[in-house]
Amino acid sequence: MASTRRMVLLGGLGTAGALVVGYALWPSHRLELANAIAAKPGERFINNWIKIASDDTVTVVVPHCDMGTGIFTALPQMAAEELDADWSKVKVETAPSDSVFANGPLAEGFILSTQNMNADQIPAFLRGTVANTFRTVAGYMDLQVTGGSSAVRATGVYGMRIAGAAAREMLVKAAAARWNVNAADCTTKSNRVLHTASGRSFGYGELVADAATYSPSENPTLKPKSQYTLVGKSIPRVDIPKKVDGTTTYGVDVTLPNMLYAAIKISPVFGGKLTSVDPGAISGRRGIKKVVHLDDAVVVVADRFWRARDAVAELNPVFDNGANGTVTSGQLTARRSAALKSGDFKKDMTTGNGADALGGAHLIEATYTVPYLAHATMEPMNATAIFEDGALEVWSGTQDGLGARAFIAKTANIAIEKVTFHLLPMGGGFGRRLPGFFNFLEHAVRTAMAMPGTPVKLIYTREQDMQHDYYRPNVTNRLRASVDRSGMPSSWVSDYTTDAGANSEAHIVYKVDNQAYRTAKVETHIPVGPWRSVEASWHGFFVESFVDELAHAARKDPLEYRRELLAHSPRHLATLNLAAEKAGWGTPLPAGKGRGIAMVESFGTVVAHVADITIGPDGALKVDRIVSAADAGMTVNPDGMKAQIEGAIIYGLSAALNGEITIDKGAVVQANFPDYEVVRLQTCPAIEVHLHESDAQIGGAGEPGVPPVAPAVANAIFAATGIRVRELPFKNHNLTVASR
Amino acid sequence: MSIQLKINGKIHDLDIEPDAPLLWVIRDEVGLTGTKFGCGVAQCGACTVHVNGNAQRSCVTPVSSVVGAEITTIEGLSANGLTPVQQAWIDHQVPQCGYCQSGMIMAVSALLKTKPHATDEDLASAVTNICRCGTYPRIRNAVRALANEKV
Numbered sequence A: 001m002a003s004t005r006r007m008v009l010l011g012g013l014g015t016a017g018a019l020v021v022g023y024a025l026w027p028s029h030r031l032e033l034a035n036a037i038a039a040k041p042g043e044r045f046i047n048n049w050i051k052i053a054s055d056d057t058v059t060v061v062v063p064h065c066d067m068g069t070g071i072f073t074a075l076p077q078m079a080a081e082e083l084d085a086d087w088s089k090v091k092v093e094t095a096p097s098d099s100v101f102a103n104g105p106l107a108e109g110f111i112l113s114t115q116n117m118n119a120d121q122i123p124a125f126l127r128g129t130v131a132n133t134f135r136t137v138a139g140y141m142d143l144q145v146t147g148g149s150s151a152v153r154a155t156g157v158y159g160m161r162i163a164g165a166a167a168r169e170m171l172v173k174a175a176a177a178r179w180n181v182n183a184a185d186c187t188t189k190s191n192r193v194l195h196t197a198s199g200r201s202f203g204y205g206e207l208v209a210d211a212a213t214y215s216p217s218e219n220p221t222l223k224p225k226s227q228y229t230l231v232g233k234s235i236p237r238v239d240i241p242k243k244v245d246g247t248t249t250y251g252v253d254v255t256l257p258n259m260l261y262a263a264i265k266i267s268p269v270f271g272g273k274l275t276s277v278d279p280g281a282i283s284g285r286r287g288i289k290k291v292v293h294l295d296d297a298v299v300v301v302a303d304r305f306w307r308a309r310d311a312v313a314e315l316n317p318v319f320d321n322g323a324n325g326t327v328t329s330g331q332l333t334a335r336r337s338a339a340l341k342s343g344d345f346k347k348d349m350t351t352g353n354g355a356d357a358l359g360g361a362h363l364i365e366a367t368y369t370v371p372y373l374a375h376a377t378m379e380p381m382n383a384t385a386i387f388e389d390g391a392l393e394v395w396s397g398t399q400d401g402l403g404a405r406a407f408i409a410k411t412a413n414i415a416i417e418k419v420t421f422h423l424l425p426m427g428g429g430f431g432r433r434l435p436g437f438f439n440f441l442e443h444a445v446r447t448a449m450a451m452p453g454t455p456v457k458l459i460y461t462r463e464q465d466m467q468h469d470y471y472r473p474n475v476t477n478r479l480r481a482s483v484d485r486s487g488m489p490s491s492w493v494s495d496y497t498t499d500a501g502a503n504s505e506a507h508i509v510y511k512v513d514n515q516a517y518r519t520a521k522v523e524t525h526i527p528v529g530p531w532r533s534v535e536a537s538w539h540g541f542f543v544e545s546f547v548d549e550l551a552h553a554a555r556k557d558p559l560e561y562r563r564e565l566l567a568h569s570p571r572h573l574a575t576l577n578l579a580a581e582k583a584g585w586g587t588p589l590p591a592g593k594g595r596g597i598a599m600v601e602s603f604g605t606v607v608a609h610v611a612d613i614t615i616g617p618d619g620a621l622k623v624d625r626i627v628s629a630a631d632a633g634m635t636v637n638p639d640g641m642k643a644q645i646e647g648a649i650i651y652g653l654s655a656a657l658n659g660e661i662t663i664d665k666g667a668v669v670q671a672n673f674p675d676y677e678v679v680r681l682q683t684c685p686a687i688e689v690h691l692h693e694s695d696a697q698i699g700g701a702g703e704p705g706v707p708p709v710a711p712a713v714a715n716a717i718f719a720a721t722g723i724r725v726r727e728l729p730f731k732n733h734n735l736t737v738a739s740r
Numbered sequence B: 001m002s003i004q005l006k007i008n009g010k011i012h013d014l015d016i017e018p019d020a021p022l023l024w025v026i027r028d029e030v031g032l033t034g035t036k037f038g039c040g041v042a043q044c045g046a047c048t049v050h051v052n053g054n055a056q057r058s059c060v061t062p063v064s065s066v067v068g069a070e071i072t073t074i075e076g077l078s079a080n081g082l083t084p085v086q087q088a089w090i091d092h093q094v095p096q097c098g099y100c101q102s103g104m105i106m107a108v109s110a111l112l113k114t115k116p117h118a119t120d121e122d123l124a125s126a127v128t129n130i131c132r133c134g135t136y137p138r139i140r141n142a143v144r145a146l147a148n149e150k151v
Helices: A002-011 A013-025 A028-038 A071-082 A104-114 A125-131 A137-141 A151-178 A205-211 A303-312 A328-341 A399-410 A438-448 A462-467 A533-553 A556-567 A570-583 A638-658 A711-719 B022-029 B084-089 B100-113 B120-126 B136-149
Strands: A043-047 A050-053 A058-062 A092-093 A186-189 A192-195 A200-203 A259-268 A273-276 A288-293 A297-302 A318-320 A346-351 A364-369 A382-388 A391-396 A421-422 A454-457 A473-481 A489-498 A514-521 A592-600 A605-615 A621-632 A684-690 B002-007 B010-017 B046-051 B055-059 B070-072
Touching: A028 A043, A043 A151, A043 A205, A050 A205, A050 A570, A058 A364, A071 A092, A071 A151, A071 A346, A151 A192, A151 A200, A151 A205, A200 A205, A200 A303, A259 A303, A259 A438, A259 A462, A288 A303, A288 B055, A297 A303, A297 A438, A297 A489, A303 B022, A328 A364, A328 A473, A328 A489, A328 A514, A382 A438, A391 A399, A391 A438, A399 A421, A399 A438, A421 B136, A438 A454, A473 A533, A489 A533, A533 A556, A533 A592, A533 A638, A533 A711, A556 A570, A556 A592, A570 A592, A570 A605, A570 A621, A570 A684, A592 A711, A605 A711, A621 A638, A621 A711, A638 A684, A638 A711, A638 B136, B010 B022, B055 B100, B084 B100, B100 B120, B100 B136, B120 B136
Parallel strands: A058 A092, A259 A454, A391 A421, A489 A514, A621 A684, B002 B070
Antiparallel strands: A043 A050, A050 A058, A186 A192, A192 A200, A259 A297, A273 A318, A288 A297, A346 A514, A364 A473, A382 A391, A382 A454, A473 A489, A592 A605, A605 A621, B002 B010, B046 B055, B046 B070
16 A cells, blocks of 8 residues: 555655665566667666666666756766766667656655655645645656656656666676676776776676676665766766757657647636637638637647648637636735735644744734746647547657656546657746646647547647746735844744645745744636746745845844854855855945845755846846855756756746736736746846855755745845835836835 | 748748748748747747848748748758857857757857857847746857957
8 A cells, every 4th residue: 555655665764765775776577678668779778777788888768858957967977977887988868658767756755755754745846746646656656757856856866876886786796707706806997897806807788688687786885975977077968969950859849741730729718618619710721621629729720830820810719718707916916915814824834832922022024925927938838649549649848758648548538558658858847847737738639639540739829828827826925023132033924825735935944933834725717837946936035035124124234134043054054155255245336236135945955146236217127147156965967057057047037027927807918928028138147156065965956046036136126225025026116216 | 822942052842822931831841840939929039040141030931021032040050060159059058958049049140140259238139039948148158259269
């Protein structure tokens, strides 16, 4: 039973490594399956994810999808390091969407062993994935998720390193047996096993057949950090050469013989149902093959995409919107306010005397709000599918290949064995393509099923993509603190609205004796989902803005104030200090300029940003520079890590400056980039990223740079103008001198 | 109706409408998928190609307007191996997801042809393409290196 297995894992936390490793390595029958599915002639799997070819080439099979975060380099780096492989003889492949290559057990081991969680507390990035399946082992085993900044932390730490080290031990054993010497007298280097005493050596390719017959050790000896030659090096990314000459094939680039193209018009109001559509408006148009009626949309299938797109735009489908067709952003704001005023809270967490400790001392209160946000990946959502003889073959870029396959089977009501899923690189993910958020797959599959025998590529236009996303939630947070005579907080009470459950990212790292966190549930018809850094993207703004307000109320320097509250945590302190030092915190700025600081730990990584901004005479906000410090424990690929922090800063800044999805008549107002503006070269600040290493467990890379951006800029605006922005985005605020 | 287009030096006789968007003709008719669809309204630049050497957003370009012109896509740019711009993209580890980079590289290549010593300001005003992964700092560094090399 599932609970028993989890209890075993939980019970073994002290030696979690060994237990998790036990799950990570395959029994021999899975090796044979893997060989059948994914070994080319001359190659052989030695254990999970590692193939060795007769010419000694090592191929690392990565159970993730590429969305540009560099994991196709970082993960093989970790495996190759332990395997003592020569990097020039290492190749990388994407694992097939087959349960043999699931990464779920790794994620589970990682979640349970590193976050002190029990099975009922699921991290936000996995919630959509596991909402219905976490409680069954089979469901969880079939994850292949890329998200939650988890690739290096879970697959790397619990999978790749162990697989590499175990493979190395198996190869040494095989060589020692052939030479009839002690394994301890053999060493490995550059894809060879060496017997130093006799000067003999074998290439890995000569040994792999023998080596694969041994059972992999569940607890192989890992290298000490001091012996690393690959991990910690900025090895150039393996995916980049194909991304500069246009040859990377993304989902949208799939081309099949006799393929048709589909364009869609989905009910603008979420949850609306298609009642009727008059196809007369497009009759006689060139290339139109079929008008497909779906539950919530109308689709036009044509011989070319632009013909389908132009035709569907001419249709005027009628949708039944139920009760949601009149909802506005104003009404949703009123619902959140009412929920917070009602006092009908659900307890999230309490420390000390919690909310009872409020009062008596000086009370400070502020309420913050963040808007809905779209992901706006550069590649609009799309999928290509063919339905033939009761089977489906589908091509798309998603953040979970196995999850996509299971979803397709369920949608089509066919057995999973009847579904072949081809996982392709994604033109951006940011959480949009995680399981639970697969409307594009459903639309593509249902369209293909209406056209049996014909491959159909369905592409959302940018407008459909932006108006049928799963949005970063619209959240309001009332924060209250009691402060003592020196202005330091003795109690911290956070009441926040939520679309789902409690948010662990609401909890602060600062030392405050009495803390209370309570949620107020708000029902809406707007679909929400994980957006790069998930809960931390909003709580980072709330907490770091409020701490800044407390510092100013105490007439203390915001950096000094944070230092006082972090005396218990050297890691946070060091990261904060590094950012401050590199940014020249405390050096004077000319009038009209401001400097702000913020620090957030998320996904196991601590990131501090210092923002320098200028407010023009017309109130125009310009972000001049962001200096960042990040501590991910150990960094596998420093340049790749820096690239992720840079990108996260820009993603977070786009949202903070301009990002806002609003609702009118139950539907999204914004449709394309002119009205959902993002950072471009013109508005991109200078960015410096400094890495700090600590003994902490390896943290994530893709997301942790996002949360501190908005509050660092908000705090800089306050420093420059005295205006406290408590509601994002900044574009909605008048920052002119006259408004102060 | 037959329309003749010259793409990457090759003539294509195409049975398409005069107002067909160049982007989709390049992708669906000619089969060159390196040029990307991002927004469809000339906002993001993912679809940037060269028309007679100038950067142009192909998603809003009717094919009738480029008959007789030299059209170059990312595939054409790379026909004789990597250009210095593409090499700089590798040297500076610019791409992340990579989806916008064909358009970025086409836009930057056109800029550097007319302004070999382009400044940060020249770059920012000429290249308004969107990258959601946030590779702008590396694009800036790559262009700085290219602009300085040629001094």
